[in-house]
Amino acid sequence: MIAKILINTSVNSLNKVYDYLVPDDMLNDIEVGKRVSVSFGRGKNLEEGIVVKLEESIENPKYKLKYISSILDDISYIDEKRLKLAKYIAYIYFCNVYDALKLMLPPGTKSKNSSKSIDTRKDNVIILTKSHDEIMQDIQSNIIKSAKQIQLLTFLMYNEYVLVNDIIDGLSISRSVINTAQKNGYVKIEKVDKQIDFLNELNIKRTEPLRPTDEQKYVIDNISKYIYDEEYKQCLIHGVTGSGKTEVYLQLIDRVLIQGRKAIVLVPEISLTYQTVERFVSRFGNDIAILHSKMTISQRKDEYKRIKRGEVNIVVGARSAIFAPIDDIGLIIIDEEHDTSYYSQTKPKYSTKDIAAYICKENNAVLVLGSATPEIGTYTKALNGTIELFEMKNRAASAKLPDVEIVDLKEDRVLGNTSNISIKLKEAISENIKNKEQTILFLNKRGYNSYLTCKSCGYVFNCPNCDVAMTYHKANGLLLCHYCSHVEKNIRICPKCGGEEISSYELGTEKLEEELKELFPSASILRMDADTTVARDSQQKILDKFKNESIDILIGTQMISKGHDMPNVTLVGIIGADALLAMNDFSSSERAFQNIYQVSGRAGRGKKAGRVLIQTSDSENYIIQAVKNNSYTDFYKMEIDYRKTFGYPPFIDILLFEISGKDFKEVKAEAEKLYNILNFDNQNEYRVFSPKSPYIQRLNNRFRINVMIKARLNSKIYSIIYNKIKIYNTKKKSTVSMSVTKNPIFI
Numbered sequence: 233m234i235a236k237i238l239i240n241t242s243v244n245s246l247n248k249v250y251d252y253l254v255p256d257d258m259l260n261d262i263e264v265g266k267r268v269s270v271s272f273g274r275g276k277n278l279e280e281g282i283v284v285k286l287e288e289s290i291e292n293p294k295y296k297l298k299y300i301s302s303i304l305d306d307i308s309y310i311d312e313k314r315l316k317l318a319k320y321i322a323y324i325y326f327c328n329v330y331d332a333l334k335l336m337l338p339p340g341t342k343s344k345n346s347s348k349s350i351d352t353r354k355d356n357v358i359i360l361t362k363s364h365d366e367i368m369q370d371i372q373s374n375i376i377k378s379a380k381q382i383q384l385l386t387f388l389m390y391n392e393y394v395l396v397n398d399i400i401d402g403l404s405i406s407r408s409v410i411n412t413a414q415k416n417g418y419v420k421i422e423k424v425d426k427q428i429d430f431l432n433e434l435n436i437k438r439t440e441p442l443r444p445t446d447e448q449k450y451v452i453d454n455i456s457k458y459i460y461d462e463e464y465k466q467c468l469i470h471g472v473t474g475s476g477k478t479e480v481y482l483q484l485i486d487r488v489l490i491q492g493r494k495a496i497v498l499v500p501e502i503s504l505t506y507q508t509v510e511r512f513v514s515r516f517g518n519d520i521a522i523l524h525s526k527m528t529i530s531q532r533k534d535e536y537k538r539i540k541r542g543e544v545n546i547v548v549g550a551r552s553a554i555f556a557p558i559d560d561i562g563l564i565i566i567d568e569e570h571d572t573s574y575y576s577q578t579k580p581k582y583s584t585k586d587i588a589a590y591i592c593k594e595n596n597a598v599l600v601l602g603s604a605t606p607e608i609g610t611y612t613k614a615l616n617g618t619i620e621l622f623e624m625k626n627r628a629a630s631a632k633l634p635d636v637e638i639v640d641l642k643e644d645r646v647l648g649n650t651s652n653i654s655i656k657l658k659e660a661i662s663e664n665i666k667n668k669e670q671t672i673l674f675l676n677k678r679g680y681n682s683y684l685t686c687k688s689c690g691y692v693f694n695c696p697n698c699d700v701a702m703t704y705h706k707a708n709g710l711l712l713c714h715y716c717s718h719v720e721k722n723i724r725i726c727p728k729c730g731g732e733e734i735s736s737y738e739l740g741t742e743k744l745e746e747e748l749k750e751l752f753p754s755a756s757i758l759r760m761d762a763d764t765t766v767a768r769d770s771q772q773k774i775l776d777k778f779k780n781e782s783i784d785i786l787i788g789t790q791m792i793s794k795g796h797d798m799p800n801v802t803l804v805g806i807i808g809a810d811a812l813l814a815m816n817d818f819s820s821s822e823r824a825f826q827n828i829y830q831v832s833g834r835a836g837r838g839k840k841a842g843r844v845l846i847q848t849s850d851s852e853n854y855i856i857q858a859v860k861n862n863s864y865t866d867f868y869k870m871e872i873d874y875r876k877t878f879g880y881p882p883f884i885d886i887l888l889f890e891i892s893g894k895d896f897k898e899v900k901a902e903a904e905k906l907y908n909i910l911n912f913d914n915q916n917e918y919r920v921f922s923p924k925s926p927y928i929q930r931l932n933n934r935f936r937i938n939v940m941i942k943a944r945l946n947s948k949i950y951s952i953i954y955n956k957i958k959i960y961n962t963k964k965k966s967t968v969s970m971s972v973t974k975n976p977i978f979i
């Protein structure tokens with residue numbers, strides 16, 4: 233028997249299929265989609281490949297065929313349909329087919345040019361045994377000295393449940409470093425439990441479908457028709473916060489199950505919490521598989537196996553669950569479809585909605601997108617009919633939408649109030665505390681990190697590996713880079729001018745917490761931000777605590793804007809609106825509106841009415857006004873005009889090519905080369921912009937330069953560009969790499 237094998241290589245010209253002989257003793261196990269190891273070319277090294285086709289024999293082979301060395305997988309996750317999907321992804325995102333196939337392998341599948349079976353790797357994870365504060369304290373007081381120890385421990389603070397092997401390979405940290413950390417009591421190593429604790433821990437009561445409201449019924453009935461007819465269709469449910477979209481999803485899933493088909497539900501990573509999972513599990517029990525990045529790799533692998541064996545009909549997960557090995561899909565739901573986590577930031581940089589649309593088309597399935605603040609591009613498609621639009625304008629459980637008020641900070645300044653909390657907000661909070669009702673204060677993290685600067689020369693303490701300022705953690709005086717985990721401590725002197733007055737430039741959540749403690753000494757306050765929610769379930773714990781222990785005030789960043797139902801929250805204060813308005817990306821207004829609107833939606837979800845106070849110095853701003861009037865369409869109209877005038881998506885497509893490498897000159901030369909190839913013989917069908925550095929020019933010691941194309945992409949223009957990239961790939965130096973983003977959300 234002959235196996236046609238796609239070899240795993242980054243060399244594009246080798247992205248071809250090669251013939252190998254299947255030895256007799258592998259005949260029972262060989263299957264399309266399994267990874268194998270084969271010897272390739274002249275070298276003795278074994279390469280990894282995937283079987284894409286099996287044939288009985290071939291006539292007159294052009295060269296002497298070699299035998300497959302070994303089979304690496306027990307189960308095949310890739311079939312004809314997925315191969316086709318991979319080819320599609322490779323074409324639209326300029327990657328090779330193997331990279332696209334990797335998306336469909338179970339989590340933790342490692343590519344290694346080795347003949348050993350990868351599935352036998354031990355699933356040992358490394359877990360911190362001390363609190364972050366204790367560790368930071370020990371770094372600060374020199375109890376932990378070695379740079380490697382610091383690197384390991386800070387990495388673990390930001391990445392929980394990492395495989396020991398991944399640390400050794402990925403961070404080039406040796407086993408002995410891990411042993412030392414273990415000996416000193418900072419980490420423990422555990423063999424992960426094969427059980428899914430996530431579900432078993434839940435002692436969930438079954439719920440019956442709610443009686444739908446008129447608005448819900450209309451949406452359910454109409455979308456169900458497409459489900460019953462097995463017709464490919466994209467639908468957008470534009471429903472205000474609390475309009476009961478989730479109940480609509482649940483009842484649509486019911487319909488698709490009756491039809492004997494299956495469903496995928498995608499939710500943003502950050503809102504894939506206990507509460508979300510609970511709502512699905514309470515309706516469908518263990519007919520659900522859950523794929524969550526905070527589950528351990530072996531737990532996710534087990535879920536993959538359950539899905540593959542056909543034991544579940546529903547998959548609930550974050551972005552990558554779109555690739556779950558589920559067949560017979562009748563429905564894909566993407567909740568909070570505007571969320572940026574649906575765009576992959578690693579190669580291939582795919583858009584989950586594009587992939588979902590493709591899968592639905594192939595399966596004659598229905599794609600349902602839901603949001604209170606749809607992405608501008610999605611809403612435009614809904615208006616021009618590519619997507620069918622459903623509006624839900626009222627809250628479901630008779631709760632009313634909150635009252636939104638604007639607090640003009642200019643007036644506060646006139647009155648001499650320089651605090652971050654306006655007089656009006658302060659009054660509203662005390663009122664709320666008195667009434668035993670809860671308050672959420674929202675502060676946007678972006679642009680609000682605290683930095684260290686030198687008071688005499690203005691020097692900013694940047695990361696030595698990345699072109700970004702390091703974040704200052706006041707509690708223990710450490711500077712930390714959130715991109716590469718570099719740490720600096722004991723900073724007393726400015727390295728530039730020798731100045732001794734170093735101050736932190738801050739208005740972070742910590743600072744706000746301090747201010748609130750002064751203003752309301754007896755109030756109970758909780759803080760939820762990236763620093764307090766690193767651990768696996770800490771976000772959920774904070775929210776539970778807030779809800780169950782009637783904490784007065786919760787301070788948080790973006791992460792509190794996502795779907796948690798907290799009926800006793802009657803006041804939402806938005807502190808950092810100005811920082812959101814000040815960002816200058818083409819899509820930043822869109823993000824600002826989504827953020828402010830979604831956070832406002834946290835108020836008044838119970839019986840009591842809600843109130844939202846937005847603090848701003850720019851009270852006439854159309855974003856703020858649109859939130860105040862609870863009008864998505866007001867915002868949409870302004871935004872779409874701007875996109876049209878300045879030539880941005882959805883009126884035009886953008887392709888952003890990023891060249892990166894360690895040597896700046898080389899990166900620059902390569903970007904020029906790409907620019908010239910793209911511009912050669914360009915009949916004005918697209919516009920290429922000169923190479924340009926992105927906002928963060930260097931990350932982890934790699935320089936980056938972008939080449940941007942703007943075009944109205946059709947298949948002809950696309951294929952011209954595609955072929956030019958192929959040419960560039962044959963000329964590209966191997967020391968630089970290229971990645972492509974189609975219609976990026978940030979430029």
Ligand code: ADP
Pocket residue numbers: 442443444445448471472473474475476477478479628629797
């Ligand atoms: P959304 O996802 O649109 O923000 P949710 O699905 O979270 O809204 O619903 C908001 C609240 O309304 C929830 O507490 C939910 O249980 C309740 N709800 C939804 N549909 C109904 C209904 N038909 N009858 C009664 N309560 C409902």
Ligand code: ZN
Pocket residue numbers: 695696697698713714715716717718932
């Ligand atoms: Zn860094």
